[in-house]
Amino acid sequence: MSAPSPPPSPARRLDLTPLTAPLAEAELSAFVADSKASGKPWRVMTTGARRPGVSDVAGQLVPALVPLVGLGFFLWIGRWSLVEAVWEFTLEAPFPLNLVIVAVVALVLVAALLAVVHVIRLVASLRIPRIWWETAYRLVGFAAANDLRYGHDEQVAHPGVIFLTGQDRVAERRLTTTAGRPLEIGNYRYAVQGENDEQPQVHHWGYVAITLDRRLPHLLLDAKANNRSTFGIKTSNLPVDLAPDQRLALGGEFDEHFTLYAPDNYGRDAFGIFTPDLMALFIDRLGTYDVEIIDDTLFVYGSPFDLLAPRTYAWLQEVVATVVARTVRRTERYRDDFALLESGPDTSSTPAPSPPVAAAAAAAKQGVPDPERPVFALGGDAGSGTATNRVAEQGRRLRRRRWGPAAVLGLLVVAYWVYDTIVAPLFGLPVLPG
Structure with a gap:
């Protein structure tokens, strides 16, 4: 299935210079100092997992430093004569005693080396690496150059499925x-607490959120290309x-590419939205993403x-x-018939383009980019006003799977069959009355 793509809208070009330009050390140092002084959120490195604090590092340093201090004390007392004495004793000792001495000395040196590496890693864990500061510096500059807002470690209130977990x-x-039209691209994480107070499992996602012109029923396209496989089961x-x-x-x-979920009785609406041309675009452009x-x-x-890669923004x-x-155009006149039964006629209509948007539409017809329009904008489409149409309650959210009485009864029947057919004969246990 394939369909010609709509002609690209002449949007303002992105200034990618802050992402790719050589980085001056003095500018980065000034950025780091200002971030710390003004309490910027990226002054602290966060990954979702608990980072060791000073007390944690001190508690781990003591076991590592004790053998190092002991070894250093003996070397300081004996100095070079101690090394010479061990060397001569090893040479004069009979076989295999000399091998035992060599093994003991080797174990002591390896333990000392591992202790040194452990101490270095613990101290380094308290230091924010350069790449962390460089990423924040470039994204802050990129946002400023393109009239975007940069957010770091912020709470989100989106209603999507990945934002309601953990x-x-x-x-x-x-x-x-x-x-212009609200659009957001970012990386998101949430944590799921492990059992027995274990370290929580952190899940990371990339997401894009784009505001449409009309409210639509809750639709979920689960891409099959990124499904998990466990023992061959997807x-x-x-x-x-x-x-x-x-x-x-x-x-x-x-x-073959997506599993589509739609609320009960909204199949006709889904068929009306996902016409063959739109389905082809979803396959071609978003075949490996969930929508x-x-x-x-x-x-x-x-x-x-990768928010530092120009190819991310080209995509x-x-x-x-x-x-x-194409989705905006396909749904610009969408109305939910079930909403009429809830609260009367839906008198909403497609919002008229505001003057700036109308001017952008005129520029789009001439193929001329409008320097006043924001990046990522949809040329010639409707304005960015809030949607005024309604969707009935039954169509606003998909239902989660529930284990009802029928499912529990089915599990009991399967358990009974497994016991009577396999477990009881195999171990000589009594058969349950039928």
Whole structure:
């Protein structure tokens, strides 16, 4: 399945210089000093896992330093004569005693070397590496050069499935448009606490959030290319278990790339949105990403993005100019018939483009980039106003899988069959009455 992509919108060119220009040491040093003095969030290195504090390092240093101090004390007392005495004793000792002495000395030296390496690593763990500062410096400069907002270790309130799981949910680094259509790209993490107070397991994602012009029913496209495989059994990489009766087959190549979930009774709406041309764009541009449409926001989920790589933004602009632009056009007149039954007629309409957007649309027709338009914008599409249409409650959220009485009864029947057929005959146990 393939379809021609919409013509790219003439958006303002990104200034990629801050991402690729040589870095002056004096500028980086000044940035580090200012970040520490002004209390910037990136002055502390965070990864999601608990970093050792001073007390933790001190507690680990003592066991490593004691043997080093002891070895240094004996060497200081005996000096070179001690080394000569051990060497002569080894040469004069009978075989295999001399080998035992060599082994003991080797073990002492190896233990001392490992202790030194451990001490160096512990001390280095308290120091923020250069790459951390360099990344923050480049992204801050990139955001300033392109009228974007840079956020670091911020709480997020998105309704998508990856944002409602675990604890310590944080957008590690994200870039957000400050004008025009709201668009956000970033890396996100959350932690799942392990059993018995073990170190929590940290999960990392890359995501894109783009505001649409209309509210749509909750749709989830689970890409099959990034599913996990356990003993040959494919399972979704998404941290959510949706009710399987919400799966919807659109047919053809699309079903080979995505598993589509739609709320009950919204199959017709999904068919109306995902026309063959739009399905082809999703396959071509987002075939390895999970996509979620919830309310008036389209989310794209994948592995963490390299926010310092120009190719990341080239991909993002292509997705906006093709997939998102076509989705906006396909849904510009969407109305939910079920919403009429809840609260009467839906009188909302597609918002008229504001003057700046109308001017951008005129520039788009002439193929001329508008220097006043924000980056990542959709040329010629509707404005960035808040969606005014409604979606019925039954279509706003997908249902999670629930283990009801029927599922529990089914498990009991399977357990009974396994015991009576396999376990009881194998171990000579009594058979349960049928």
